[in-house]
Amino acid sequence: MSELPTVEVAVSPVDKFREFLATKSLRLTQERRQVAEEVFSDHEHFDAEQLAQRLKSVSRATVYRTLTLMDDGGLLRKVARRANGKAVYEHDYGYPEHDHLICNQCGTLIEFPAVDVTQIVDEVAVQQGFRVEGHRLEVYGVCSECLRPRQRRHRKLDQI
Amino acid sequence: MSELPTVEVAVSPVDKFREFLATKSLRLTQERRQVAEEVFSDHEHFDAEQLAQRLKSVSRATVYRTLTLMDDGGLLRKVARRANGKAVYEHDYGYPEHDHLICNQCGTLIEFPAVDVTQIVDEVAVQQGFRVEGHRLEVYGVCSECLRPRQRRHRKLDQI
DNA sequence: CTTCGTGCAAAACCTTTGCATTAAA
DNA sequence: TTTAATGCAAAGGTTTTGCACGAAG
Numbered sequence: 001m002s003e004l005p006t007v008e009v010a011v012s013p014v015d016k017f018r019e020f021l022a023t024k025s026l027r028l029t030q031e032r033r034q035v036a037e038e039v040f041s042d043h044e045h046f047d048a049e050q051l052a053q054r055l056k057s058v059s060r061a062t063v064y065r066t067l068t069l070m071d072d073g074g075l076l077r078k079v080a081r082r083a084n085g086k087a088v089y090e091h092d093y094g095y096p097e098h099d100h101l102i103c104n105q106c107g108t109l110i111e112f113p114a115v116d117v118t119q120i121v122d123e124v125a126v127q128q129g130f131r132v133e134g135h136r137l138e139v140y141g142v143c144s145e146c147l148r149p150r151q152r153r154h155r156k157l158d159q160i
Numbered sequence: 161m162s163e164l165p166t167v168e169v170a171v172s173p174v175d176k177f178r179e180f181l182a183t184k185s186l187r188l189t190q191e192r193r194q195v196a197e198e199v200f201s202d203h204e205h206f207d208a209e210q211l212a213q214r215l216k217s218v219s220r221a222t223v224y225r226t227l228t229l230m231d232d233g234g235l236l237r238k239v240a241r242r243a244n245g246k247a248v249y250e251h252d253y254g255y256p257e258h259d260h261l262i263c264n265q266c267g268t269l270i271e272f273p274a275v276d277v278t279q280i281v282d283e284v285a286v287q288q289g290f291r292v293e294g295h296r297l298e299v300y301g302v303c304s305e306c307l308r309p310r311q312r313r314h315r316k317l318d319q320i
Numbered sequence: 321c322t323t324c325g326t327g328c329a330a331a332a333c334c335t336t337t338g339c340a341t342t343a344a345a
Numbered sequence: 346t347t348t349a350a351t352g353c354a355a356a357g358g359t360t361t362t363g364c365a366c367g368a369a370g
Binding site for chain 1: 348349350351352353354359360
Binding site for chain 1: 270284288289291297298307
C-alpha cells in the first residue's frame with residue numbers, strides 16, 4: 001500500500017478532493033468544500049456527529065454523504081468504530097500509514113508507524129495467496145497517562 | 161495474552177460459563193445453556209442474527225444478552241463488524257490467539273496465528289508506556305479463491 | 321419468598337434514502 | 346438548461362430496554 005513513512009503532498013486536500021470529484025463528474029459544492037476544509041483544519045480523529053455539530057450550515061445527510069465520498073477518494077479512512085457504534089474517521093492523504101493504540105479508559109488514540117505490521121501482513125498474505133488491499137490494527141489497553149496512579153487522568157468518556 | 165498456540169481446556173465451555181456466572185451470582189438458565197451449547201457446537205464465526213435463527217426457542221433479546229455475558233466471561237469475543245453493521249463473534253476459550261484476513265469479495269474470514277503481531281505490539285507498547293490488554297488486526301483484500309479468474313467463486317454475499 | 325431472567329414490543333441509535341427544491345456547469 | 350446536490354423527514358437495520366410475567370434457589 002505504501003512503503004516509506006514519507007509522503008509528498010503535491011496539492012491541498014481540497015484540490016485533491018476536487019480532482020477526485022472531477023473524475024466522477026461530480027461537483028465541488030459549497031457544502032462539500034466546507035466539510036473538506038473543516039475536516040482538514042486539524043489532525044484529530046472525529047465522527048460524523050462531531051463534524052456535523054461543527055458544521056451547522058451543512059445538513060447531517062450531506063455530512064454523511066460527503067464523508068463517504070472523501071473515503072472513496074482516498075482523503076479519509078474509517079479507523080474504527082467507537083463503543084457507541086459511531087464510525088471514526090481520520091486523514092488518509094499526505095499522511096503515512098500507521099495503526100493505533102486505543103486506551104480503554106480515556107479513549108485516546110495513539111498512532112504508531114505500520115511498517116513492521118505491514119511486513120508481517122504481506123508474508124502471511126503470500127502464504128495464503130491473498131491479495132492485500134489494506135489492514136487495520138487496533139491495540140486495546142491503558143495509556144501511560146491513565147496508568148499514572150492517583151493523579152489527574154483523562155476523562156473524555158464518550159470520546160474515543 | 162497467550163504465548164503458545166497450544167491452550168489447555170480444563171472444563172467444557174458450558175462449565176466455564178457456569179463458573180463465570182457464579183462469580184456474579186447469575187444463573188445458568190435453560191436459555192443460556194442452549195445459547196452456549198449452540199455457539200460451541202462448531203468453530204465458525206457467527207452474528208447474533210444467525211444464532212437467533214438457529215435457536216428458535218430463545219428470544220432475540222436473550223440471545224443478545226447472553227452473547228454479551230459470554231463476551232464478558234471470556235468465552236467469546238467480537239471479531240469485527242460486517243459491512244451490514246452486524247457484529248461478528250468467535251470463540252475465545254480454548255482457542256489460540258489469531259487474527260484475520262477478510263475477503264472483500266466473498267466475505268470469508270481466514271485465520272492466522274497472532275504471535276508475530278503480538279511481538280510488535282508489545283514493543284510499541286513498551287515504548288509508549290502502554291499496557292496492552294489485547295489487539296485486533298484485520299487485513300482486507302481478496303482471497304485466493306476469489307482471485308482465481310473466471311471460475312466458480314464464493315458467493316456468500318451478506319455472510320462474511 | 322425473593323431475586324433474577326425471559327419475552328414482547330417499543331425505543332434507541334447511527335446511517336441511509338426518497339423526494340421536491342435549489343444550485344452547479 | 347440539464348444534471349447533480351441539498352435538506353428534510355422518514356425509513357432502515359441492529360441492538361438495547363421497560364415492564365409484567367415466570368422461574369430458580
